[in-house]
Amino acid sequence: MRYLFLLLTAIVVSVFSVPSSAQDKPTPVYFYAWGGNPAINDYIRWAAKELQPEGIQLHHVKVADIAEVVKQLVDGQSNADLVWINGENFHALKAADRLRAVVAELDLDTTLNDDLDWRSDFGEPIEGLEVPWGVGQFYLLTCQSCIAGDQVSANELLEYAAQHPGRMTYPKPPEFHGTTFLKSLLLSLSEQDTAFRQPVDAVDAEKLTAPLWTYLDELQPLLWQGGENFPSSAAQQLNWFANQQLDIALSFNPNEVKTLVNQARVPQGTKRVTLGEGAITNSHYLAVPTTSQHAEAAQRVIRFFLSETAQRKKADLSGWGDPTVLDLELADMPPLLPVATEFHASWQSYLEQQWQQRYPR
Amino acid sequence: MATTLPTLTMNRLTRAGLALLWIIVPLVVIAWHVTTTPLNASIGSAWEGLGESAWLTLLVTVLTSVVVLFAALAGSRGRHLNATWASFIAVPHVAFAIGLLWLVSPSGWLVRLVDALLPAWQGPVQSSWLSAKSTLTLLVVLILKELPFLLLMAQANIRQMPIARWQQQALALGYSQRRFWWLIVVPALLKPLRLPLYIIAIYTVSVVDIPLLVGPNAPALLAHQVFELNWQFSAGDNDWVAWGALLLVLLAFISLLLLRGLEWLLQRALGRCAITGRRSQSGGTGGNASSKPWFWTLLALAVLTSLILQSGQQGWFYPALWPQGWQWERWLSEWPYIAPLLYNTWTLAVFSATLAWLSAVILLELQAQRQQSKLNAAWLIMLIIPQLVLVLGWQRQVGPDNSFVWLLWSHTVFCFPYAYLTLHGAYLAYPRRWLWQARSLGYGPWAAWFRVLAPMLKRPLALAWAMAFSISVAQYLPTQWLAPVTHPTLTTEAVSIASGGDWRLASVYALMQWVSVWIIFMVALGVTRARN
Known part of the structure; x- marks a missing residue:
């Protein structure tokens, strides 16, 4: 009986000691993004590495079609913290009221390139629910x-x-x-x-x-x-x-x-x-679902993705080569096509x- | 003290437990889901959208099964199983498809070879012949991949037949080798091959990863279409998915009926032939090309070579026969990302193979004790239901909850029947008198099993475990739908990258997938051979 008591105590102690050790653990951010392009996947791997010192573990959940996650989010059974969307998928999430108003919280209006017309996503006002990431x-x-x-x-x-x-x-x-x-x-x-x-x-x-x-x-x-x-x-x-x-x-x-x-x-x-x-x-965007368990960390990830370093790296022609959404001068970038x-x-x-x-x- | 390990009640309890774990619970979850989900779309509109796919699926299923059956019947004449077969069976479908495509696609290596040899001939093949998206390519991949399985099953059965005696009599009566084979052996072979053939048919009905890579898409196969519809977020699509799943079950049933009918016709036709009593002196002993081991070895080597070259090339465009540049660093730079996938794949496969293997061994031991010498088909029921329907039901009921236990369970449900199927022949044919003798010499029941039976059956035991392992490694749907976030595996990653179109990277993952399975088979074969 005494042993049983000791065992129970040990279990209780170990269970309660988990949260304190969890503080040292990096916060996971589950980033659902199309996984069909190795150059983009490599870029996200680079970002994950850069974010580690900030205590964030960025997990790229590769999907074949982001609609998959939109469906799960609308059904209310998804662990997504960050999604890469635009167009009809944004519409569906906006209509279902599943996105956090991140733009205001991040205070990004001033740094973004206003020529890009990013405030409307396929004709739908974004109303602060998503942040432009790149240009297509x-x-x-x-x-x-x-x-x-x-x-x-x-x-x-x-x-x-x-x-x-x-x-x-x-x-x-x-x-x-x-x-x-x-x-x-x-x-x-x-x-x-x-x-x-x-x-x-x-x-x-x-x-x-x-x-x-x-x-x-x-x-x-x-x-x-x-x-x-x-x-x-x-x-x-x-x-x-x-x-x-x-x-x-x-x-x-x-x-x-x-x-x-x-x-x-x-x-x-x-x-x-x-x-x-x-x-x-059009622009493609990053958004944080209302159901995100790590919304604060997800916003930090967005802030990183919109930093000058990350945007320059993204535009690098040896990698992804996606045009920046910031007002930046970039060398050897081919000019954008007529819009x-x-x-x-x-x-x-x-x-x-x-x-x-x-x-x- | 009884001669058997557990008592009779334990016996029943154990069997009930195994049935509950691997058959009843999986089915109840589906049944629960089906009965609690209302359907809104009418069957009419669903049929309009899915009907064509359904016909195509039926066609592909029947063609694959029939070709595989005849090739196996013709191909297993007097051949012996060897390690090459076993390791060929173990090649994961996705790796096989990726490698094969590189060889035979319209701008693939073989066409390039023709191009190089015939300078007058212009450009890549323009027809849909074996293009990366066609019904024919799908058929070729499925047939080549399924044939060794049926040949293996045929071989196992032939070994239990008194072939030599039959042959002696038939030849004495003036029958040619060929007539002897088709009129005497084949009729006896059809029945034991029924179940393996059904497994192939059902697999074809519901396979998703292969059609995703090489199948047609206008229309797509039904399972492929249901898989893609399941991504869509409108309510109408959801109902279509449900109808599609029901349709899959129906198709599975119809194809089994058709195959049963075919077997009946074949038996009658062969019977008629036999009654005529005609004999011919022609016809030697030559077998079918597909039965020659070198054909498989060559195919496996060619596929392997193409995967290796692909994984290292940097620029290899038509009509170059040899890569224009190399980048073997890809392996190094990719390794940190492969390693966790390798870990996921292996843990999952080791645990599920062990669970499945243990269940199969326990079950067979109980069967042997009750002196049942036949396969009990009820234990294979999960292979006779389209996998997509099962996994879809589980996913809808539980959600993609990403827990390891749940995923492990789903893998084991599919590994267990294969372990049982692979092991049953040798285990049930094992002469139990060895065990009784061991007991009479004073061994306990466990010692008798471990020190007498296990060493004698080590090879079938090891192969059954390896088979279960390879089944788990190749699983796509359960992993993709039940735990895509926490447990991506080599297979899900290979499919995802291959559908992203970068064959170089896809080859790296396909190779890792292949190597995983191959190592296990070689170890299983090697270890059991070394001590012989």
Whole structure:
């Protein structure tokens, strides 16, 4: 009996002594972010190393599609402390009231580059719920002897496809490169970009998108494998492009044309071509869910990611090469492409659904 | 004192306990989830969206199973199992797919070789033939990967048949080797192969990681589509997932019925042939190409080589036959990130393999004591239910709660039936009189087991553990859905990187996955051979 008592005491003591030793332990921050790009993963690894002395253990939880986490957050069963989102995923989280108002707490307004129009994410005011991290611009990668010039209209692209059948494709929507490809075509075909900044319900979407479906019907048989299969991701398409199975690949990072050559992912001589008059441009953001168990540490991570050091490292062309959101002068950065405004977020699912109804699932 | 280890009540209790742990609880969780979840979407709209995928899945499943069955029947003529087979079976699917693709894809190494040899020929292959996204590629990967399993099972059964006596009689009656094989051995083989074949079919119905890498996506296979729909956050998608899961169960059932029907037809057809009594003098002893061990060795080596070269290349674009640059430092710089994954994978696999193995051994010991010499198929039920449905149900019920125990349990549920399946033949055929003799010489029940049975059955025992280990290493869905945050493994990472398109990095992880399993098999085979 005495031994039992001693044992119980020992257990109780050891249980209560845990919190005191936990103070020395680093605070974990579970960062849910798309894990499909090794250069980005490497950058997050670097950040994790830099944050260690600050007592933060940054865990990159690699997801194939951040929608996965959005769903868990809306259902209220996620341990995410920090998420990397934009567009429809932000909308869903904002609508479900799942994000903390971090911008005010971090007091970042003054350092961010105001030319970027970061206060609106796919036409939706961010209302302080997310912090811009980087800039995306949509364009095509092509080889020197493939598409001529640095700009191609939708109709010129169709002509090219007719001359070179089977050499072109796009990732299957709802993959976001694929959906943005549709948007770019639509912008180029309609020559009016203002209506798409409004919600789908506010305009005559069917009429506005009609030219796109006519166009895609013509393009479909000219696509790789006659449009019977699509790449699952932009990365997959990139591999086929690199091995001469395709003449175009899609990118959402204006500097990727350089970084990919540096990483030997694509051959020398790969160049960038804007689809339409401008590159669809948006920002991608960091946000802290209301359910975060380590919200304070997550905010410190955001502060670090927006520091000059971290932003310079992010823009480094030997690594990720993502444009900065700060007002910084960076050497040997290719200039941003001419800007086309991103569609309102509601178009995302509208286009995806319409596409899926028309083309094989 | 009884001749057996535990008493009869203990016996029942133990079996009940094992059934509860590895079969009843997993099923109850699913049943609970199904009965408490209302479905809003109508089956009509779900069928509209999923129907095409369902047909494709059925086609792929039936084709894979039928080709594998015939190849195995034709291929197991007079061949012997060796270590190459075992280690080939152990190659994780993902590693195999990644390596194979590099060889056969339209801009893969073999096409480059043709290109180099025929200068007149222009550019990579343009057709969908074996492209990284096609039904055909998926079929090839699945068939090549499943065939050794069925061959192994066929071999195990053939060894228990009085083949030599049958052959003598058949040849004396003037039957050719070929007719002897198809008219006498095959009919006897079909029944014991039924269950392994069903396992292959069900695996094909619900496999997700392979279609993610090489399968078609317009439409995708049903399991692949359900897996992706499960990411989406609208309520409609959720109902589709539920319907998709139900549809998977239905497909599983239909494909089993079809295979059963095929077996029946085959038996009849062979029977008819036999009745005619025709004999022919032609037909030598030559086996099928797929049965030649060198074919597998060559394939395994080619896949391995391509993985190794990929893991070190820096720039290797079409039509180069050899990498344009190297970067072996990738291994060094990646190592700090591989190490924790290796640790996760190994701990999980060692614990779940040990649990599964112990359960299988206990169960078989009890069966042997009750003098049941046959496999009890009820213990394999978890392999006859599509895995996606099971894991989806668990995930929905418990959430991605990330606890190790929960994950370990889910792995063991799938390792256990394989351990049981691999071990049952040797264990139940073991002549128990050795144990009785040991007991009569004064050994206790435990000593008799450890000092007489275990040394005699060490190889099957070791292989069963290795098999369970390799099953755990290859698990994708349970890890990905139940504990993606706290326990990423080599497999989840390899799939994630490969779908990110960087084959160089994916090869590093695939190789680590392969090496893990290979080491275990070699140790299992080596240790048991050394003491012989």
